[in-house]
Structures are given as C-alpha cells and as structure tokens.
Amino acid sequence: MRQLILLALAAAAAHAQTDPPPPPSDADQKKIIADVTAKALEYTKNLPNFICTQVTRRNVDPTGTSQRWKLVDTISEELTFSSGTENYKVVTVNGKPSSVAHDRLGGLTSSGEFGSILGYIFDPKAKTEFNWTQWESLRGHRVHVIGFKVAQANSLLTVTKSKGQQVNAGFFGMLYVDSETGSVLRIVLAATDIPAKFPIQGVSLDLNYEFAKIGDQAYLVPLKADLHSKDGKSMIWNEVEFRDYRKFAADSKLQAK
DSSP: OOOHHHHHHHHHHOOOOOOOOOOOOHHHHHHHHHHHHHHTTTTGGGOEEEEEEEEEEEEHHHHHHSSSOOOEEEEEEHHHHEETTTEEEEEEEEEEEEEOOGGSOOOOOOOOOTTTTHHHHOOOGGGGEEEEEEEEETTTTTEEEEEEEEGGGGGOOOOEEEETTTEEEEEEEEEEEEETTEEEEEEEEEOOOTTSSSSEEEEEEHHHHHHEEEEEEEEEEEEEEEEEEETEEEEEEEEEEEEEEEEEEHHHHHHHH
C-alpha cells in the first residue's frame, strides 16, 4: 500500500512542468489545510441535483502477480445525486439490460465518490492528521500535496466482502489540492488495520476530480477512479469512469417555472 503512495508521488513529479516555488511557511501550511477542510466539508452542498453514467470495468488477476489481468464484467449504472444522496440503478451488465440492484452485484463495487470519501477525511470526528508535503503539477494545475492519516478508532471507512461481512478500517494517503481554488483534485488512499483473517485485503483507491458542465455551469465532479483489493490470492481492480453529467429533469422543470 505504501508503494502505491510512493508511485503516485513519483508519477506526479514526472509531470511537473516548472520548478516549484519554496514550501509555504508553517503558518501558511496550517491555513492551507484549514481552507481546504472548510471547502471540502461544503462540497456536496454546492452540487446541483444531477444524473450521470458510471461505467465500471471489473478486472481480476487470479495469479496475484498483477501481470495477468482478465476483464470479468462491465457494468453501466445510472447514478442519481439528489439532496446530497447518491443512488445507483444498474442499466446494463456486459452490454445487456439488467435490473439487478447495485448492492446485489457481488464482487468489488464502488460508491461514495461524490462526498462520502471527503467526509471520511475531513469530518472533525475523524481527527485526521494532515501534513503539507510538497508542490506538484496535476493536469495543468499547480497543486499542494497534503498527506493525511486517520486512525481506525476514528474512521468511518468500512471494507465490505458481502452483506454481513464488513470491517472498520483506518487509512492514510495523499490529497492533491489546486493551489488557486483550494479544491481537491485527486485523492489517493490505502486502508489499514484490516484484520488478517478478513478475506479482503490490500484495499486502495485513486480518485480524480475534474470540471464538467451540468446545466449552464461547470462543477468539480469525479472523473475516474481505480479501486484495488486482494481476495485470497486473487488481485481485483475496478476501473470506474463517470460520464454524461446532466441535470435532473425534475430539477430543470422547477427552474423553468
């Protein structure tokens, strides 16, 4: 898991286009973290009601070597975000219409990208340890790289195998924060303190945000995510893409009156 964090740092450094400025002072670093926290806690409140398409490609490497990935299935879902709540409706599985419920898909699934993850990190109850790490460049943005760690005792993150099989986990990782807007553009995290006997291990997430137009305005929303875990010997990798953002039809009608 720590290797994932180090690789992410190295990849970001390789894309840096200009020499970074000097590190902020200790006082400025504290202010940066305070401002990012305040903005992140308001994130979902500033989003409109919308619908988008979530496409998940689920891959498995039964050898556990990360060299023999096989695509297991491709799931397309209609994701509705309304009044701060996410709802998922499975539309197709491997291109065929499906009415299976999201929580009945089995295997590794993903949810919570529109606010839950930010809440897990920035909620005061999490007592998160933050530390400004370095400057980097991400997709043309100058970003603060901020490390974070949440102890298991304060964590709301759960790792689920199936209904009735879940454990609470601590986690650590990095935030990539736009230096101009204070918006979180990327979250890389890895779960810790998962009991050795629990079937799911090695859980990590790499989530990227970007601006997309919803109605007449651009909003910062999830762009893509990579979710990794290990079940026994097998390695599991979900590639998730978010597409076709549009406003709720009901929301649009209300605005038209």
